[in-house]
Amino acid sequence: MTEQQPQRFERGTDGPKVIVAGLDGSDSSMRAAAYAAGLARRQNAMLALVYVQPVMTAGAALGVPVGDTTGEVAEDLVSEIRAATERFSDAWDLRWEFHTFRGDPYNGLVTAADELKADAVVVGASESAGHRFIGSVAVRLVKAGRWPVTVVP
Numbered sequence: 001m002t003e004q005q006p007q008r009f010e011r012g013t014d015g016p017k018v019i020v021a022g023l024d025g026s027d028s029s030m031r032a033a034a035y036a037a038g039l040a041r042r043q044n045a046m047l048a049l050v051y052v053q054p055v056m057t058a059g060a061a062l063g064v065p066v067g068d069t070t071g072e073v074a075e076d077l078v079s080e081i082r083a084a085t086e087r088f089s090d091a092w093d094l095r096w097e098f099h100t101f102r103g104d105p106y107n108g109l110v111t112a113a114d115e116l117k118a119d120a121v122v123v124g125a126s127e128s129a130g131h132r133f134i135g136s137v138a139v140r141l142v143k144a145g146r147w148p149v150t151v152v153p
Contacts, residue, residue, distance in 0.1 A: 016045045016119035022109050023051045023077055028124025032152040036122035047096040048116050051077055052108030105137045113147055122150045
Protein backbone atom coordinates (compact mmCIF):
# COMPACT_ATOMS: atom_id res chain seq x y z
CA MET A 1 0.00 0.00 0.00
CA THR A 2 1.32 3.46 -0.91
CA GLU A 3 1.44 6.03 1.84
CA GLN A 4 -0.33 9.30 1.00
CA GLN A 5 1.83 12.40 1.24
CA PRO A 6 0.14 15.35 3.01
CA GLN A 7 -1.20 18.07 0.75
CA ARG A 8 1.20 20.97 0.57
CA PHE A 9 0.85 24.39 -0.93
CA GLU A 10 2.16 24.57 -4.48
CA ARG A 11 2.46 27.91 -6.24
CA GLY A 12 1.30 28.32 -9.84
CA THR A 13 -0.47 25.02 -10.55
CA ASP A 14 -3.58 24.92 -12.69
CA GLY A 15 -3.82 28.68 -12.82
CA PRO A 16 -3.87 31.13 -9.95
CA LYS A 17 -5.99 30.38 -6.91
CA VAL A 18 -5.46 33.75 -5.17
CA ILE A 19 -4.76 37.09 -6.84
CA VAL A 20 -3.77 39.95 -4.54
CA ALA A 21 -4.51 43.51 -5.67
CA GLY A 22 -3.14 46.47 -3.71
CA LEU A 23 -5.56 49.34 -3.12
CA ASP A 24 -4.86 52.80 -1.76
CA GLY A 25 -7.73 54.79 -3.24
CA SER A 26 -5.66 56.24 -6.12
CA ASP A 27 -6.95 56.04 -9.68
CA SER A 28 -4.17 53.65 -10.69
CA SER A 29 -4.91 51.31 -7.76
CA MET A 30 -8.60 51.27 -8.67
CA ARG A 31 -7.69 50.37 -12.27
CA ALA A 32 -5.40 47.65 -10.91
CA ALA A 33 -8.26 46.26 -8.80
CA ALA A 34 -10.57 46.23 -11.84
CA TYR A 35 -7.90 44.47 -13.91
CA ALA A 36 -7.29 41.93 -11.12
CA ALA A 37 -11.05 41.34 -10.84
CA GLY A 38 -11.16 40.43 -14.53
CA LEU A 39 -8.22 38.05 -14.10
CA ALA A 40 -9.80 36.45 -11.03
CA ARG A 41 -13.15 36.04 -12.76
CA ARG A 42 -11.63 34.42 -15.86
CA GLN A 43 -9.38 32.14 -13.79
CA ASN A 44 -12.05 31.38 -11.17
CA ALA A 45 -9.59 32.61 -8.55
CA MET A 46 -10.16 34.39 -5.26
CA LEU A 47 -9.53 38.14 -5.50
CA ALA A 48 -7.92 39.49 -2.34
CA LEU A 49 -8.14 43.28 -2.26
CA VAL A 50 -5.54 44.64 0.15
CA TYR A 51 -5.35 48.07 1.74
CA VAL A 52 -2.18 48.76 3.72
CA GLN A 53 -2.82 51.17 6.58
CA PRO A 54 0.21 53.37 7.23
CA VAL A 55 1.69 52.97 10.69
CA MET A 56 3.37 56.37 10.86
CA THR A 57 2.88 59.39 8.66
CA ALA A 58 4.12 62.94 8.80
CA GLY A 59 0.82 63.91 10.43
CA ALA A 60 1.26 61.31 13.15
CA ALA A 61 4.74 62.61 13.88
CA LEU A 62 3.22 66.03 14.49
CA GLY A 63 0.61 64.64 16.87
CA VAL A 64 -2.28 64.41 14.41
CA PRO A 65 -4.27 61.18 14.96
CA VAL A 66 -4.17 59.09 11.77
CA GLY A 67 -5.66 55.80 13.00
CA ASP A 68 -9.20 57.07 12.48
CA THR A 69 -8.32 58.52 9.07
CA THR A 70 -6.79 55.31 7.71
CA GLY A 71 -9.72 53.33 9.09
CA GLU A 72 -12.09 55.66 7.25
CA VAL A 73 -10.12 55.14 4.01
CA ALA A 74 -10.49 51.36 4.43
CA GLU A 75 -14.24 51.70 5.08
CA ASP A 76 -14.66 53.96 2.03
CA LEU A 77 -12.77 51.47 -0.15
CA VAL A 78 -14.94 48.59 1.04
CA SER A 79 -18.08 50.63 0.32
CA GLU A 80 -16.88 51.43 -3.21
CA ILE A 81 -15.97 47.80 -3.88
CA ARG A 82 -19.28 46.49 -2.57
CA ALA A 83 -21.21 48.97 -4.70
CA ALA A 84 -19.23 47.97 -7.81
CA THR A 85 -19.70 44.24 -7.21
CA GLU A 86 -23.43 44.72 -6.66
CA ARG A 87 -23.72 46.62 -9.95
CA PHE A 88 -22.06 43.75 -11.84
CA SER A 89 -23.34 40.79 -9.80
CA ASP A 90 -25.83 39.78 -12.50
CA ALA A 91 -23.21 39.93 -15.25
CA TRP A 92 -20.51 37.80 -13.60
CA ASP A 93 -19.65 35.94 -10.47
CA LEU A 94 -16.54 36.93 -8.55
CA ARG A 95 -15.23 35.67 -5.23
CA TRP A 96 -13.45 38.43 -3.34
CA GLU A 97 -12.24 39.40 0.10
CA PHE A 98 -11.04 42.68 1.53
CA HIS A 99 -8.04 42.72 3.87
CA THR A 100 -6.24 45.47 5.73
CA PHE A 101 -2.64 45.21 6.83
CA ARG A 102 -0.52 47.73 8.69
CA GLY A 103 2.85 49.05 7.63
CA ASP A 104 4.46 50.61 4.62
CA PRO A 105 2.88 49.66 1.26
CA TYR A 106 5.69 47.34 0.13
CA ASN A 107 6.03 45.34 3.35
CA GLY A 108 2.25 45.28 3.81
CA LEU A 109 1.73 43.79 0.35
CA VAL A 110 4.54 41.27 0.88
CA THR A 111 2.96 40.19 4.16
CA ALA A 112 -0.47 39.98 2.53
CA ALA A 113 0.80 37.96 -0.43
CA ASP A 114 2.64 35.56 1.89
CA GLU A 115 -0.21 35.10 4.36
CA LEU A 116 -2.85 34.72 1.64
CA LYS A 117 -0.60 32.39 -0.39
CA ALA A 118 -0.94 34.61 -3.45
CA ASP A 119 -0.21 33.24 -6.90
CA ALA A 120 -0.03 36.74 -8.40
CA VAL A 121 0.08 40.38 -7.29
CA VAL A 122 -1.49 43.29 -9.19
CA VAL A 123 -0.69 46.91 -8.34
CA GLY A 124 -1.20 50.29 -9.90
CA ALA A 125 1.70 52.26 -11.33
CA SER A 126 3.08 54.82 -8.96
CA GLU A 127 1.66 58.31 -9.31
CA SER A 128 4.56 59.86 -7.38
CA ALA A 129 7.51 61.52 -9.12
CA GLY A 130 9.74 60.77 -6.11
CA HIS A 131 9.59 57.06 -6.83
CA ARG A 132 12.02 57.54 -9.71
CA PHE A 133 14.72 57.93 -7.09
CA ILE A 134 13.75 55.55 -4.29
CA GLY A 135 11.83 52.93 -6.30
CA SER A 136 8.12 52.33 -6.47
CA VAL A 137 6.28 49.59 -4.64
CA ALA A 138 5.74 47.84 -7.98
CA VAL A 139 9.45 47.81 -8.83
CA ARG A 140 10.32 46.52 -5.37
CA LEU A 141 7.72 43.73 -5.69
CA VAL A 142 9.11 42.71 -9.08
CA LYS A 143 12.67 42.71 -7.71
CA ALA A 144 11.57 40.51 -4.80
CA GLY A 145 10.86 37.84 -7.43
CA ARG A 146 8.41 35.90 -5.30
CA TRP A 147 5.24 36.19 -7.39
CA PRO A 148 4.27 37.26 -10.88
CA VAL A 149 3.58 41.01 -10.59
CA THR A 150 1.36 42.95 -12.96
CA VAL A 151 1.64 46.74 -12.94
CA VAL A 152 -1.43 48.53 -14.27
CA PRO A 153 -0.95 52.12 -15.54
